[in-house]
Structures are given as structure tokens and as C-alpha cells.
Amino acid sequence: MKHFIKCNNCNHLNELKSEYMVLCEVCGTKMDNNFTQWRQRHPGATFDNYLQMVAIAENQIPPEPPKRKMDVFKSKSLKKNTLIVLITVLSASVGGWLGKEAVGAVKNNKKTTTQILDRQWMKKGYGEKNSLTLESPWELNPTSKISFPEEVKQIIEKIETFESPENKNEFLKVAVNILTYKPQAGVLNMQGAADGTMNGMKNQPGITNFLYDEQPYSVNSIPGFIQKGSYSANGFNYEFTSIGLIRELVCWQIMIILKKDDKTAQEAAQRIVKSISI
Structure with a gap:
């Protein structure tokens, strides 16, 4: 089963592909709830403990309502930043x-x-x-x-x-x-x-x-x-x-x-x- 952690900066759900995941895939910000920092606060804890206590399991994510896919580059609201x-x-x-x-x-x-x-x-x-x-x-x-x-x-x-x-x-x-x-x-x-x-x-x-x-x-x-x-x-x-x-x-x-x-x-x-x- 897939597990995810939410970025504290942009709220993107990042799939946990390894215990070394530190940066958000979307905004590039270092996530405060990454495994490396969490383990420092919980000596002796394992990655499995982290998945159970911190991560969000795939079956816990509510389904999103269907929405029309939009090319951001065709959107007039796209900003330079x-x-x-x-x-x-x-x-x-x-x-x-x-x-x-x-x-x-x-x-x-x-x-x-x-x-x-x-x-x-x-x-x-x-x-x-x-x-x-x-x-x-x-x-x-x-x-x-x-x-x-x-x-x-x-x-x-x-x-x-x-x-x-x-x-x-x-x-x-x-x-x-x-x-x-x-x-x-x-x-x-x-x-x-x-x-x-x-x-x-x-x-x-x-x-x-x-x-x-x-x-x-x-x-x-x-x-x-x-x-x-x-x-x-x-x-x-x-x-x-x-x-x-x-x-x-x-x-x-x-x-x-x-x-x-x-x-x-x-x-x-x-x-x-x-x-x-x-």
C-alpha cells in the first residue's frame, strides 16, 4: 500500500518512495515531518513506525471530485513566479x-x-x-x-x-x-x-x-x-x-x-x- 506525507508549505501529498524523502515534489521546500527529522525526536523508532504514526495511507485519502484537466500555461491566471x-x-x-x-x-x-x-x-x-x-x-x-x-x-x-x-x-x-x-x-x-x-x-x-x-x-x-x-x-x-x-x-x-x-x-x-x- 502506498503512503504519503503532506507538505507543510503547499499541502501537496508526496508519495513516500523511500525513507530519505525530504523535499516536496512540487514546491521544493524541506518538509518538517520528514522521516529523518521525525526519527531524531523518536530515537529507536523504525520507518514502519513512521508510516503507521505519521504517514497517510492510500486508503485514508478521500476521493477527489472529478474535474476538468487544465493546462496551466493556457490559464491567464498563471503568474511569473x-x-x-x-x-x-x-x-x-x-x-x-x-x-x-x-x-x-x-x-x-x-x-x-x-x-x-x-x-x-x-x-x-x-x-x-x-x-x-x-x-x-x-x-x-x-x-x-x-x-x-x-x-x-x-x-x-x-x-x-x-x-x-x-x-x-x-x-x-x-x-x-x-x-x-x-x-x-x-x-x-x-x-x-x-x-x-x-x-x-x-x-x-x-x-x-x-x-x-x-x-x-x-x-x-x-x-x-x-x-x-x-x-x-x-x-x-x-x-x-x-x-x-x-x-x-x-x-x-x-x-x-x-x-x-x-x-x-x-x-x-x-x-x-x-x-x-x-
Whole structure:
């Protein structure tokens, strides 16, 4: 049986697909009644206890009266801030996925070997018509791990995501995400994309000491932002570089996460950033 928790901000019923669900699928707000925080108030309690005591079972939800489906983009009442929220939530999904993936990939005390700098790097294009090109020690692989809330898919035309392969001797996570929006999205909100990415990362369970700096950035005259920061998770310290670039209806996002104070990984990350071209 499915179980749900209600967002304390927008009242949306979020299906509990795992015990790590923290953010509302619709508005992106951190829910006060998530399992992680509830367990802190109830030491020793299990996820099953949480489902019984807090969650709403599927058979407890009253049926909604039938209503005509409406395309929000045809509604004159749609406001500009609605689109900003949708873009922010999309970027939060990207940031959350990257943060979670990086913690899994960069999870020991070893440092990156210098072989990563000495080998032959490859320059490759990614996305439709190879719209983004970068140089890296390995080819990034297409992935479909990232998921987006159904409510925001209506403004997405295409999603293309790529990530670096796992390697036990290289503690550097690189990901590229290319979002093509539908014309209904209008002019994409740069700050919404920037804020969403960081919110998605810092709200992942177990992440603490999250700090970052944000500056305007551009590649080939395409405007965007660059965010550099650090955080702690599972007893390790990480640093990251996040780049977002927007032109018309396309948003390119590049994220690099590595172990803090790993000099070789830092040098590799700088080389990747300098090689980005659109």
C-alpha cells in the first residue's frame, strides 16, 4: 500500500518512495515531518513506525471530485513566479541527485593518483548536436538516474544527463545536465536555477557545514553563474564547482565534486572547467 506525507508549505501529498524523502515534489521546500527529522525526536523508532504514526495511507485519502484537466500555461491566471518555482524545483532535483551520487563515489580517505593528469585526455561533445564540449580524463556516460516531479515535466522538452564512470583510484565526480525547456517556459530565470541547484544539494540527508560563493560567469558569451563551495557528509569533507549557463530555452549545468584538499583532483577540476565550450 502506498503512503504519503503532506507538505507543510503547499499541502501537496508526496508519495513516500523511500525513507530519505525530504523535499516536496512540487514546491521544493524541506518538509518538517520528514522521516529523518521525525526519527531524531523518536530515537529507536523504525520507518514502519513512521508510516503507521505519521504517514497517510492510500486508503485514508478521500476521493477527489472529478474535474476538468487544465493546462496551466493556457490559464491567464498563471503568474511569473509560478515558472520561477518550477525552474527552481527542476534545478533542486539536479542538485540533489549530484550531491547524493558524489557522496557515494567519493567516500574514502584516498587521494586521486597523479595518473589522471598524465594520461591522454579526451575532448568530446555532449547533448543534441554536441552542444556542450569539454575535456576530461574519461568519457561521460549517459544516465537516466535523475528523476523529476511530474508537476514540472510539463515545461521540459528534453533532458540529457551524463556522468563520469566510477573508478576506485580517482575521486572526482563530474556530471553534465542539459535541459531544453518548452516555449511556454518563456525567459528562463537564472537565479531560480542557481538557487535550486544549491537547495537540492544542501538539503540531502547527512549534509552539514554547507557553504558556497556565487559569481556571474559566461562561456562563449553565454551568460550564467559559477558556484564554488564545500560541505561535510558521512565523516568526509567535500568541495564542488557548479556552473549554470542559459541561452534562450536551453540550460546547461556542469557539476564537479571532489574530496576537499585533494590537490590532484583540484587541478583536474580546473582543467575541465577551462575546457568547457558551447
